[in-house]
Amino acid sequence: MKQYFxxxxxxxxxxxxxxxIAALLEQIGYQPTDDAEQADLILLNTCSVRDKAERxxxxxxxxxxxxxxxxxxxxxxxxxxxxxxxxxxxxxxxPHLDLVFGTHNIHRLPEMLxxxxxxxxxxxxxxxxxxxxRVRLFPKRxxxxxxxxxxxxxxxxxxxxxYCIVPYxxxxxxxxxxxxxxxxxxxxxxxxxxxxxxIGQNVNSYGLGVEGELSFAELLRRVNAVDGIERIRFTxxxxxxxxxxxxxxxxxxxxxxxxxxxxLQSGSDRILEKMNRGYTAGDYLxxxxxxxxxxxxxxxxxxxxxxxxxxxxEDFAATLAVVEQVRYADAYTFLYSPRPKTAAAKLPDDTPxxxxxxxxxxxxxxxxAISEQxxxxxxxxxxxxxxxxxxxxxxxxxxxxxxxNRIVNFAGPDELVGRIVPVRVTSSFRNSQLxxxxxxxxxxxxx
Ligand code: SF4
Numbered sequence: 111m112k113q114y115f116x117x118x119x120x121x122x123x124x125x126x127x128x129x130x131i132a133a134l135l136e137q138i139g140y141q142p143t144d145d146a147e148q149a150d151l152i153l154l155n156t157c158s159v160r161d162k163a164e165r166x167x168x169x170x171x172x173x174x175x176x177x178x179x180x181x182x183x184x185x186x187x188x189x190x191x192x193x194x195x196x197x198x199x200x201x202x203x204x205p206h207l208d209l210v211f212g213t214h215n216i217h218r219l220p221e222m223l224x225x226x227x228x229x230x231x232x233x234x235x236x237x238x239x240x241x242x243x244r245v246r247l248f249p250k251r252x253x254x255x256x257x258x259x260x261x262x263x264x265x266x267x268x269x270x271x272x273y274c275i276v277p278y279x280x281x282x283x284x285x286x287x288x289x290x291x292x293x294x295x296x297x298x299x300x301x302x303x304x305x306x307x308x309i310g311q312n313v314n315s316y317g318l319g320v321e322g323e324l325s326f327a328e329l330l331r332r333v334n335a336v337d338g339i340e341r342i343r344f345t346x347x348x349x350x351x352x353x354x355x356x357x358x359x360x361x362x363x364x365x366x367x368x369x370x371x372x373x374l375q376s377g378s379d380r381i382l383e384k385m386n387r388g389y390t391a392g393d394y395l396x397x398x399x400x401x402x403x404x405x406x407x408x409x410x411x412x413x414x415x416x417x418x419x420x421x422x423x424e425d426f427a428a429t430l431a432v433v434e435q436v437r438y439a440d441a442y443t444f445l446y447s448p449r450p451k452t453a454a455a456k457l458p459d460d461t462p463x464x465x466x467x468x469x470x471x472x473x474x475x476x477x478x479a480i481s482e483q484x485x486x487x488x489x490x491x492x493x494x495x496x497x498x499x500x501x502x503x504x505x506x507x508x509x510x511x512x513x514x515n516r517i518v519n520f521a522g523p524d525e526l527v528g529r530i531v532p533v534r535v536t537s538s539f540r541n542s543q544l545x546x547x548x549x550x551x552x553x554x555x556x557x
C-alpha cells in the first residue's frame with residue numbers, strides 16, 4: 111500500500127483541511143506514515159499568515175530535496191495558503207516540487223495525484239471557486255475517534271484588515287447552511303463527541319448576507335440543544351462583530367465554555383484605524399466589560415501585533431494599558447511582518463527593528479506575568495474537566511481541559527474518557543496543569 115506523510119502548518123482551519131486531505135488520500139489507497147523517508151507522497155499543508163511559517167515551508171521543502179533525488183518517483187506537494195499565494199510560480203521556485211494546490215482545490219487532489227503519477231507531469235490548481243460550489247464542498251465529517259472535534263461553520267473573510275493575507279488566500283466569506291451544521295453535530299454526538307469547536311476565520315459574522323440564515327448566536331443556541339454535546343467553543347471572533355446577543359450567550363448557554371479568543375491586535379486607536387479593524391480600544395473594552403458582566407469568570411485570550419508601520423511609543427503604551435486592564439489569560443504576540451498584496455505592505459515603516467524587538471520583549475514580560483498569576487490562581491481549586499484521553503506525560507495519566515481550555519493531567523482510569531469529572535489543580539506550569547481526581551469513587555477500576 112502507498113504511504114503518505116502530511117505536515118500541517120498554522121491554524122485550526124488548516125488542521126481541518128488536513129483531515130480532509132487525509133480522508134481523500136485514504137479513499138484512494140494511501141495510508142499515513144510518520145516517517146517521511148518511507149513515504150511515496152509528502153504533502154505540506156501550509157500557512158502564510160505569519161512570515162515565519164512561510165519560511166519554515168521553504169526550509170522543509172529543502173530538507174526533502176535529497177529524498178526526491180534518491181527516489182524520483184516520490185511525489186512532493188504543497189497545499190494551503192502559501193500554495194494559494196505562490197501559485198504556479200512555486201513550481202519554478204522549487205524545481206523538485208510536483209504539485210501545488212490552493213485552498214479551494216483540496217477536492218481535486220485525487221485527480222491531480224493521478225496526473226502526476228501517470229503522466230509524470232508537474233501540476234497546479236489555485237483557482238477560487240464560486241460561492242455555491244464552496245457551500246457544497248464544506249468540510250464534513252461525522253465519524254470520530256475523539257471526544258472533541260472542530261466543525262467548520264464558515265470560511266474566508268471580507269474584513270481586509272490591512273496586515274492580513276487571509277482574504278487573498280482563503281477568499282471571501284461563505285457560511286455553511288445551519289441545518290447541515292446541526293445534523294453533523296448530532297451525528298458527532300452519537301459517535302461519542304462531547305465537545306465541538308465551531309471554527310471559521312470570523313465566526314461571529316456567520317450568516318451575514320444569507321437570507322433566512324440564523325445569526326451566530328442563534329446557531330450557538332441550536333448547538334446547545336443537541337443531546338450528547340456537553341461543551342461548545344468557537345473561534346475566531348472579530349471584536350466588531352461581537353454582538354450583545356452573542357455576548358449574552360455566555361450568560362445563557364450552559365454548554366458554552368467560559369473562554370473567548372478575542373484578538374485586540376493593538377490598543378491604539380490610531381493604529382487600529384491603520385489596521386482597518388473597525389473598532390476603537392474603547393469599543394473593545396466595552397465588549398469586554400459586558401462579557402465580564404454576563405459571565406464573571408470568563409477568561410480571554412488575544413492576538414497582539416507589535417511594530418505595525420508607524421507605531422510610536424505612545425501607541426505601544428496604549429496596547430500595554432489594554433493588556434493590563436483586560437488581564438488576558440494568554441496572548442499570542444507577533445512582531446509585524448509585511449504580507450504580500452496587503453495594504454499595510456505599502457505603508458512606510460520607520461521604526462528601527464531594535465526598537466520593535468525591545469517593545470515586543472516588554473510586552474511579553476508583562477503578559478507572561480499576568481498569565482502566570484492567572485493560571486497559578488487555579489491551584490487548590492476544583493474544576494470540571496472533560497477527559498480527552500491518555501496523557502503524553504505517561505505514568506497512567508489522563509488529560510482533559512477546563513472550561514478555560516487549559517490542559518490538566520491527572521491519574522485516572524480509561525473509563526473516564528469522554529466524561530466531565532471534578533479535578534483539583536495541584537500545580538500549574540507554562541502550558542498545562544497537574545491535578546488529582548476529587549471524587550475517589552471515579553477511581554474504582556483504575557489499574
Ligand atoms: S478579520 Fe482581519 S485578521 Fe481576521 S482573517 Fe479577516 S482580514 Fe484577517
